Amino acid sequence: MRRNLFLYLALTCFLALIVIFFVDGYMGIYDTTYITVGEQEQIIEPDYWLQQYPPGVEMTYYIGAQWGQKLFFRYEIDNRRFSSYSTLVQASLWQEDEKLLDLFSEEQSIEPFDTATMEWELSTEDLEKPVPGTSTQYTVKISYGEVTRRIIVDFYYPEEYPVPRETAPPEKL
Amino acid sequence: MRTYILYGFGILLCVAGIGYLAVEYVKYISEPGRLVCLILIVGMFGFLGKYLEKMGW
Secondary structure (H helix, E strand, C coil): CCCCHHHHHHHHHHHHHHHHHHHHHHCEEEEEEEEEECCEEEEECHHHHHCCCCCCCCCEEEEEEECCCCEEEEEEEEEECCCCEEEEEEEEEEECCEEEEEEEEEEEEECCCEEEEEEEEECCCCCCCCCCCCEEEEEEEEEECCEEEEEEEEEECCCCCCCCCCCCCCCCC | CHHHHHHHHHHHHHHHHHHHHHHHHHHHCCHHHHHHHHHHHHHHHHHHHHHHHHCCC
16 A cells, blocks of 8 residues: 555546546536628637636627628527526627617526527617718627626628719710 | 556556546636646656656666
8 A cells, every 4th residue: 555655646636637627627607609690600619708818808709790791699508517507698789888789588497418509680770870981889798697798799881882874875976 | 567568558548638638628727727737737747756766667
């Protein structure tokens, strides 16, 4: 026993590492956001929100779209715990600390080691049209429990070019 | 000699296992968790070194 004491201690450290990886690194509640604009899908993985750059600044995600394009959101909450998880999931559109629209609101109950998927879309139909050639920014806030995710959407409204007027063909002499 | 080869193989598997788990899950580990992991890794290799030293390596 005494001869192998250091080996047992090393094995204990190894097992403790595995336990930490599982309990702290895998277990918990994780959310993934999928945003589709046009033909492109962007995925915001859970670790994106854990980044601290620059330090102390709340993480936001930035996405651009043209005015008139619809943004399709798919939101997944992964419950990697041994107990079920119930929460109210809300998504809303904000501009300069003013709530403009409620996009989604639903009570979710997620079974252990299960995933809940929610879908909603953001359209520019209910929003105020910006000046042509400029862009306007909105914030989509997604919240569940005590977590709030902020996604900044930049809508660009392209310049409207005048349609060339049809001119009559020159008269034949 | 054969025993040492087996020990070496075991150590290699442990390191590979930790590496794999770290790559897979380390991004979600909290700051205190990372610190404890670092201490445990240092402890693990320290104890392993001490054991091998006692074995006459």
